[in-house]
Amino acid sequence: MDIFLQLALSGLLLGGIYGLLSLGLTLVFGVTRIVNFAHGEFVMLGMYLSYFLWQLGFDPYLTAPVAFFVCLAVGVVTQHFVLRRTLTMPHFVQVFVTIGISVVMQSAAQLLFTSDFYFVRPSYGNAIVKLGTARLPLTMVIAAALAFVGTALVHLFLKKTHIGAAIRATAQDPYAANVVGIDIKKVYAVTFGVGIGCAGLAGALLAPIYPVYPTVGLAYSLISFVVVVLGGLGSLPGALLGGLVVGLLETFSAYYVSPEAKEATYFTIFILVLLLRPAGLFGLRGSETMGANH
């Protein structure tokens, strides 16, 4: 029973982290229909920011908002100069452009920071939260908790603000949104910016947990795609719930089956979900084909 509690809580924390990683990806896809293959590289950018600011003496959790806004700005600029020009082009053009961005960012990181591993080690890095017999690292508890808070905030932003309503309208039908006077170019820029900001925030929150190196984003991109498709493309709560499902599957299958089996386990479930419920566990039916007509 003790082990069950520990595995469940560890799985939930890991899942929270996956949800946090996927938030920005699902937002960008849901509105702009861009599958951002450079998502993991923006997470990497957030991690490096956190590392260098920590070197200057700033606490990693104080730098997290900085990482959010810096990446938001980078996202807006990237959207303006690169992705905006691809909006009317076929989807595969956007795919190649984002893959290109990811390669450029990786190489730049390698040039600027070398391929060394960097570590953010705050004084409380080893602190443990005890829940019954389970032991949970404080850094992961914070990251998972902020995944919930972040999802809620982005949700509120979409529901309660004017620009949020414009974003939702554009996501439903860009043509109609344009007709009623919504500046959809601005909507795309803001959405991409916020999505990349979320990636940067995730990076900053992961920096005290995982090492930072130029190709760290690759693994994060893959897992985010699994989570987003599993949870439902474009659905914010879906990303969080998808993350939790994958996290729990990972820890339980690694313990009860084999540590080598965990990827096979969640990819099997992933394929089954795609076959039986193509829109993902929590997505609206048909959302996987939305956007194919423009």
Added chain:
Amino acid sequence: MGIDRRTLLQAAGVTLGAVALGAPALAQSDPKPIRIGMLFPRTGDLALLGEAQANGALIAIDMANDAGGINGRRIEVVRADAPTPNAAVAEATRLISSENIKILVGSYASAIASSVVGVAERSGVIHWEVGAIADSLTQRGFKNVFRTCATAGQTGQLGFDFALNYLFPKLSLTKKTARIALVHEDSEFGSTVAKSLTSRANELGVSFTTYAYTKDTNDLSPVVLKLRDAGTDVLLSVQYINDAVLFWRQARQLDLNVKAHVGLGAGHFENSFPKAVGADADGIFISGPPLDLNPAGLTSEGAALAEQFYSRYQKKHGEKASSVAMLGFAGTIMLTQFVLPNAKDPDDPASVRAAALAVDKPKGSTPAGWGVKFNPPGENGGQNERAFWIIRQWQNGALQTIYPEELASVKPIMVPLPEWASR
């Protein structure tokens, strides 16, 4: 057309041959240098450590030249860059055909070495390997390939020998009672070392439990929990840096208390490891190439070479020599000190090979603590059978030599490892 080209090639061959034959004739009046090709990765991912190994090798060349050369002939080094296996083949071919090199020294990485040895063997040129450890290099039946350092397979042997001979008595464990676990990442590297550990354990009659995992994982808590459930006494691990850090952090978080941890992979070896886990690194044993050996365990010749190497390296590069540089130096000094002076004609691969096979130096004769005795062509031909790895331990953020005991520089600390609650 075809005939024309063939005639042309023949003419070119005759001309080249004449140039090659002419060279020794000229040497009689003014001693020509002995030319050695050096092939290490100087750019790309492998550059940092490849360059360090080349720097070690170059110290050996400096020492030979400062002492007046080999029987009066200076050594001239022709350097090439081998960042990838393809580049290595191209550069080795260039050194052999246009630079007329007869001895190649290299190459730090097994992937590079694997492709170079084929070229050398086909061209009848000596390949002198100082740093690549893949067992297969000397198992292909080649007669021109020599390896001075120990192999990957020997890591597994060392792991269990160290646990049984050294740790068990100190921890009051026996073969029957000890609960040993092996944790390894499941790529080619981890699996190969794990295999060599398994075969050694079978020879010694020790039983242990294996836990394999994929190295790009974000979470090793299930592995740590299994080890905790099993009440592991001695932990052997084969990990890369990422997973080594994650594993050891989660070991602390989940309160996995083992009595000893021996890291047999690359992960615990670099300075990145104590940078990532801080003082938690202290007490972990690692296996690897020799460095900082107790001079009392070396012969007077080996001790003198070691002293010269450390001081020359410090002076030339402004930093302490690493174990990767030591591999480069120890391997190259064997060539310049024990082989070339005894070769009838250092420009003739056959006579260099004969001189190499004739070397018979006891353990401790080289600064790496090794002896020198190359296997004759055949099974594992060209491998220095007196090379071995050593065990070091992280102590206050630095690695200290522990085992074999006659080469130990300090006493071990934290045996058994204290529980996390008291660290």
